[in-house]
Amino acid sequence: AQSVAQPEDQVKVAEGNPLTVKCTYSVSGNPYLFWYVQYPNRGLQFLLKYITGDNLVKGSYGFEAEFNKSQTSFHLKKPSALVSDSALYFCAVPYSGGYQKVTFGTGTKLQVIP
């Protein structure tokens, strides 16, 4: 079964510092991997996805993610954190059958401290 793991429940970073939110995956074959963000009392918003090709994927709001096949990781990064980046971040992987049955990680709460 396809799965993702987010090892950190919470990440704290000072404003202006680089941030990393970790995700590891377990999938058969070539994975599709996603990152979503959820602000308080809101639904999820798509940030970026890895389908194939370049291992460094650029997404919305200055975020990027690096796909690492040898380490089975897909960590989310941003060079300089903003207070407004404080939110809940989810890594996700779809069902291996290719349809929209998506498994989400447990989520990582990012807190950017002014």
Place this chain on the structure above:
Amino acid sequence: KAGVTQTPRYLIKTRGQQVTLSCSPISGHRSVSWYQQTPGQGLQFLFEYFSETQRNKGNFPGRFSGRQFSNSRSEMNVSTLELGDSALYLCASSETGQGHNEQFFGPGTRLTVL
């Protein structure tokens, strides 16, 4: 284009009652998925509909059901409500529902069961 809309935004019900939640996808999107989000279980996939057919189903009891109409609008129903059904119910749409498509989420319906 208008985003995914969900109605109602908030619901309070008592145990044993039933509830119907509604979701209108982005225009042109044919796949609609439903998720349950709770602090303890995180984000869990309920089911996915495509062209009025349920294509995937998560591990939820039969009390949870759904349907999709010809205009792609979807409803989910929960019968015989239990306290544990209190959650944020999120609807998401995508163009074709294929695994590489990102999903667009609505704001959710917050269900409280007393």
